Amino acid sequence: ETGVTQSPTHLIKTRGQQVTLRCSSQSGHNTVSWYQQALGQGPQFIFQYYREEENGRGNFPPRFSGLQFPNYSSELNVNALELDDSALYLCASSSIRDRGDEQFFGPGTRLTVL
Amino acid sequence: AQSVAQPEDQVNVAEGNPLTVKCTYSVSGNPYLFWYVQYPNRGLQFLLKYITGDNLVKGSYGFEAEFNKSQTSFHLKKPSALVSDSALYFCAVRPPPPGGGNKLTFGTGTQLKVEL
Numbered sequence: 001e002t003g004v005t006q007s008p009t010h011l012i013k014t015r016g017q018q019v020t021l022r023c024s025s026q027s028g029h030n031t032v033s034w035y036q037q038a039l040g041q042g043p044q045f046i047f048q049y050y051r052e053e054e055n056g057r058g059n060f061p062p063r064f065s066g067l068q069f070p071n072y073s074s075e076l077n078v079n080a081l082e083l084d085d086s087a088l089y090l091c092a093s094s095s096i097r098d099r100g101d102e103q104f105f106g107p108g109t110r111l112t113v114l
Numbered sequence: 115a116q117s118v119a120q121p122e123d124q125v126n127v128a129e130g131n132p133l134t135v136k137c138t139y140s141v142s143g144n145p146y147l148f149w150y151v152q153y154p155n156r157g158l159q160f161l162l163k164y165i166t167g168d169n170l171v172k173g174s175y176g177f178e179a180e181f182n183k184s185q186t187s188f189h190l191k192k193p194s195a196l197v198s199d200s201a202l203y204f205c206a207v208r209p210p211p212p213g214g215g216n217k218l219t220f221g222t223g224t225q226l227k228v229e230l
């Protein structure tokens with residue numbers, strides 16, 4: 001059983017650019033969630049995907065978007081990057097959307113916006 | 115809306131002593147509660163969860179947590195701390211199904227420092 005993996009590990013972008021972060025879910029998991037963790041803060045829920053559809057969204061603007069693929073891997077896309085988007089982005093997968101199972105987190109992608 | 119409070123930014127404890135990391139929550143209905151640990155430059159690792167049943171939940175690495183509905187608390191405990199337990203600990207809550215998906219609301223975290 002493989003764990004959750006994310007790529008890239010680190011990324012540096014400039015303000016106004018676009019970025020794509022990738023996540024590979026743990027084997028057997030069909031639900032993926034993305035979180036943003038700013039420095040010194042707890043993770044904040046961005047959105048969740050279940051069976052390739054967005055299924056719940058936090059308080060993030062539309063320039064944060066995502067995809068989930070048939071193999072349950074996922075992407076987070078952020079357009080028009082702002083300085084405040086600098087954070088650790090965490091992907092988490094779980095087996096069933098609404099059963100209360102714990103989520104398994106990847107190591108994260110550290111995004112720096114200059 | 116659901117929320118979690120971790121009132122202590124940092125907890126210091128000597129190795130071998132018991133430790134407690136505090137968490138209180140607010141959520142509609144019966145909560146699903148979780149504790150995660152984060153080591154430097156790493157993602158979050160699941161420690162334990164409370165869904166229903168016994169108020170004392172046992173988890174990984176010797177940690178346990180006590181659910182107290184009347185006080186809306188879910189404090190993390192360990193009888194004997196190790197230096198290797200030093201890390202950032204997060205409490206999280208989600209509303210019970212159906213609805214809410216897997217959206218976790220996290221506290222701001224408590225840095226645990228265990229010293230020799």
